[in-house]
Amino acid sequence: MTEEYKPPALPSPFTNTTPAPTLLVQGAEAHLYKTVSLDPSIPAALKVRPSKPYRHPILDRRLTRQRIIQEARCLVKLVREGVSVPAVLAMDWEGQGGEESAWGGAWLMMEWIEGPVVRVVLEQWEAWMKKHATALDASQMPMEEDRVRGLMKRIGLTIGGLHKAGVVHGDLTTSNLMLRSPAQGQRQETGLAASAVSMEGEVVLIDFGLAAQSTQDEDRAVDLYVLERAIGSTHPRSEQFFDSVLLGYRESHKGAGSTLKRLEDVRMRGRKRSMIG
Ligand SMILES: Nc1ncnc2c1ncn2[C@@H]1O[C@H](COP(=O)(O)OP(=O)(O)OP(=O)(O)O)[C@@H](O)[C@H]1O
Ligand SMILES: [Mg+2]
Structure with missing residues (x-):
């Protein structure tokens, strides 16, 4: 019997985004969605790091937060230096919201790069x-x-x-x-x-x-x-x-x-x- 795949709960405020973000890649560590930023005509990439239920919640929150902040910090610095990377549009590391009350994850929204890998x-x-x-x-x-x-x-x-x-x-x-x-x-x-x-x-x-x-x-x-x-x-x-x-x-x-x-x-x-x- 195969269970229908249910993607993990999105963090708030993306539970209210219309159209809903579409899941593109689900890696071991991160989920990558395509969504929009402010205006429905501006595409954006949303990288979500869900919390890991098998880790201790305090440690988990700290690690997840560290990685997303580290990634955002690099991107911001590199954009400033003129290196070709996606610009950072928004982020959250508090891990509030989502459908689960203690969501614990973090997310980073960045410029959408149109083109192939x-x-x-x-x-x-x-x-x-x-x-x-x-x-x-x-x-x-x-x-x-x-x-x-x-x-x-x-x-x-x-x-x-x-x-x-x-x-x-x-x-x-x-x-x-x-x-x-x-x-x-x-x-x-x-x-x-x-x-x-x-x-x-x-x-x-x-x-x-x-x-x-x-x-x-x-x-x-x-x-x-x-x-x-x-x-x-x-x-x-x-x-x-x-x-x-x-x-x-x-x-x-x-x-x-x-x-x-x-x-x-x-x-x-x-x-x-x-x-x-
Ligand atoms: N800014 C972007 N614009 C368009 N597509 C993107 C963007 N960022 C990522 N992608 C797509 O999503 C895929 C996964 O993204 P990314 O490599 O950041 O995640 P990951 O490999 O799962 O992360 P990690 O290795 O940090 O756990 C990329 O290979 C690419 O196809
Ligand atoms: Mg990758």
Whole structure:
């Protein structure tokens, strides 16, 4: 017998929002809704961290609160520094309301980024290549590869901007990178691309739940390494273009060279660890 899925209770005031927020993603830690902010024509992303019933209520409240405040603090700082992240619109960490009297959770409302996550873009591109690569002519293949290289380079530039601002992400995967779709009429890509998977748009970093303030080469290099491993395991056909991430990164700020040197050590340790098992 399957029970009908019931999403967790929304915190107040979102129980009264019309139209009701729609649940997009339910992770282990957070639920992501699409809703509106002030005006029904302004879309917004609502990240809710429900309380964890198995934790002691006082500890739980403190941890939930800490993480959402940490995330909001990073976003506010990064927007100010001109790094491409969603702006913070509102938040609450008191954990009042909802349908349960002692809700205990916290939420963060931010700017809605219209566009796909990079994971989906690369998945679509790889699927397309798998099917059509043999039919591409001599000029189309390098052009397709150049588009991926271009995307990778922009990712590297964006991560470099983040690090330059004194923040490390802590969980760089292709699900935590989005591509903000250009406004209608602003599209640059010509009809020349064979695969029709668009790679246009500004790279936007999301999900700062594990981010930290740091300017250490080690922390920065680990950020890059985590992304390298994530791309290697999720997007095997795109892994060969990861070098372009580092190319963009190198151009992004003055300290990049020493971080990239450190990345060699981090990779070495990673290899040793996987040899031991
Ligand atoms: N500002 C936004 N605009 C549009 N979509 C978003 C936005 N923020 C998140 N999303 C979508 O929701 C998904 C989940 O968001 P996010 O990565 O922040 O949560 P999470 O991975 O569950 O969080 P955590 O790892 O902190 O527990 C993203 O992969 C993306 O598809
Ligand atoms: Mg995420």
